[in-house]
Amino acid sequence: MIQEDTISAVATALGEGGIGIIRLSGVKAITIATGLFRGIKGKTAADVSSHQAAYGHIIDPASNRVVDEVLLLVMRSPRSYTREDVVEIHCHGGPAPLRKILELTLAAGARLAEPGEFTKRAFLNGRLDLTQAEAVIDVIRAKTDASLRMAVGNLSGRLADKIRLLRKDILEMIAHLEAAIDFPEEDIEQLAAQEAGNRIRNLCLAIEELLATAHTGRILREGLETVIIGKPNVGKSSLLNALLKETRAIVTDVPGTTRDSIEEYANIGGVPLKIIDTAGIRETTDVVEKIGVEKAKEFIPRADLILFMLDSSAPLTVEDQAVLELLTDRQTLILVNKSDLSPVLDLARVTQRLPDKKILNISILEGTGMQELEQCIIDMAYGGKVQVPEGGFVNNVRQAGLLDQARQSLQEALSAIAAGMPPDCIVVDLRSAWDKLGEITGDTLGEDIIDQIFTQFCIGK
Structure with a gap:
């Protein structure tokens, strides 16, 4: 063309x-x-x-x-x-x-x-193909070596190869079922439907395996949006500096030093971490600081991960309890800082309020607990699985949505088989799955969607 x-x-x-x-x-x-x-x-x-x-x-x-x-x-x-x-x-x-x-x-x-x-x-x-074209922009925007390896793997066609194998299997089933339609002996139709059912179940499992990479793929592509939150002077800015391994935020003993959010990217074991250091949550009459506190609360619902910091050397405060109320259904790590000092904090009250949240004792001053924190972040990014070094990742919403639609069509085909529907009804669902998978690689995609995808690129690429 x-x-x-x-x-x-x-x-x-x-x-x-x-x-x-x-x-x-x-x-x-x-x-x-x-x-x-x-x-x-x-x-x-x-x-x-x-x-x-x-x-x-x-x-x-x-x-x-x-x-x-x-x-x-x-x-x-x-x-x-x-x-x-x-x-x-x-x-x-x-x-x-x-x-x-x-x-x-x-x-x-x-x-x-x-x-x-x-x-x-x-x-x-x-x-x-379209997955390779999308990988081009991912290579350009890669923030870590792991992000780059994922993008290069998709650019080499690894995801596309998996999608094409799925489509090939579906097409073979369609041909088999259509042959049964042309020769409508009842035993042939039943045998074809039974064989298709077994293959469809295997395809659903393969699609689920691909969808399981979407979480990690999105994080490697966009970064894990991580919010550091807690009351003033608990060590939030010190944690930001420690994760960045450089002095980015001002650290003082004066509460309320951070009045606005600070956003930076850190590389944690290959995981790009988009870290947001927020203003300390407390009641204040300072107009600017008050705005910062409200902004801090607004970050909580949209964050992928919340690092909630507590002070081991101080009792639980009203401000701490106010934050606890906001974290019930959020992915949260509770960091008990200043663990080098004599413990005063009543952790039992914290675990009673958030029993399913992991608690780490750290001391940013002495550097203890930081390796465990980084490993927790890596485990969250990879879903607790062994890291996949390259390729085969579903790494955007478009790809994941189409895979999910293809899986739904395959499940509808299974329902049709279970209900004893004729082969032509099964073929309709299989063709729908085949088309949706083709949209991932661009084989069955409309021109308007193609135009929309490429508008995300920079001029000159």
Whole structure:
């Protein structure tokens, strides 16, 4: 599905850098570059062999002036990212040369690429399926090595391979059942339905295994949103600094130092932790601090994990009990800080109120309990299972939703079999499951959904 128009965009990040790249893709990419590039000894873009680079200059055709010194890379169809002719102009990475060269490519007949359009063309031209295309943005946004390994695994097609095996199995069942419809002897129909039932149950188990990776996949992709909460001066900012392994938050003995939330990412055993340090919860007349306390409470319902901090050397306060009331149905770790001091806190009252929450004794000052805390966070991210190093992860809501719909269709097929329904009724449910799985890879997906997915990409990718 080669597009008729040629697109152009800056493919590198905004700002100053040693190198900037303008990328063109389409039938006129080499022709446009030929009109702008003057190589050493008169070489043009058309003279450059595929996957070869040439040194020269970009010339403004209107004034015949040199715009910048560049390297020009040509990748001819179909051996390119988009499976179209692709030209990359590597110039100096300042805003002025990048803007000028981009303007020249547009004036020469290209149009500005839409967000994600290069990857969209790679998908439409069959170089990538939709799970691989989605993995491209995950590679770009990866925050830890584990996030990157997951994204690269999906980019290599591991999730897509699993989905295609499921679709192949469903298609074989459909063919078998339709054959039974064409030869409507009762014993043949019953045998075909019985065999399909066994295979459908195995497919449901396989889909459930994939869905079980969605929790970890989302966390590795987006980060585990973690809120540190507690009364003032309990050690919240010190914990943030300890998890970040740097001084990010101001730490003093004065209660109410943190008046607003602070958000940072930490790498905990490969799990990207989006940590939110909040204002200490207490009654206050300070207007700014009061706003911070309200914001702290608002984070609780939306957080993936709450780190509720208590002071081992102080009795349970009204503020502590107010927070306990908010945590009943939230995933929470209770951290009893200052465990190096003589214990005063009555933990029995805490466990009575939150009997199912894990309690860790820590001392941020001495560094004790921190390894156990990090291991608890890792276990939560991976659901208590052994970490899977690469690939095969369901890592966004779209994929998980379609898998769940496919599972529901398969379960409806099982119900039809149990009710003694004819094979054509079973086939309807199987085709629905087959279609939903195809939407994950993009084989049966509408153009409007495809457009929506690629708008999440940056321009130039």
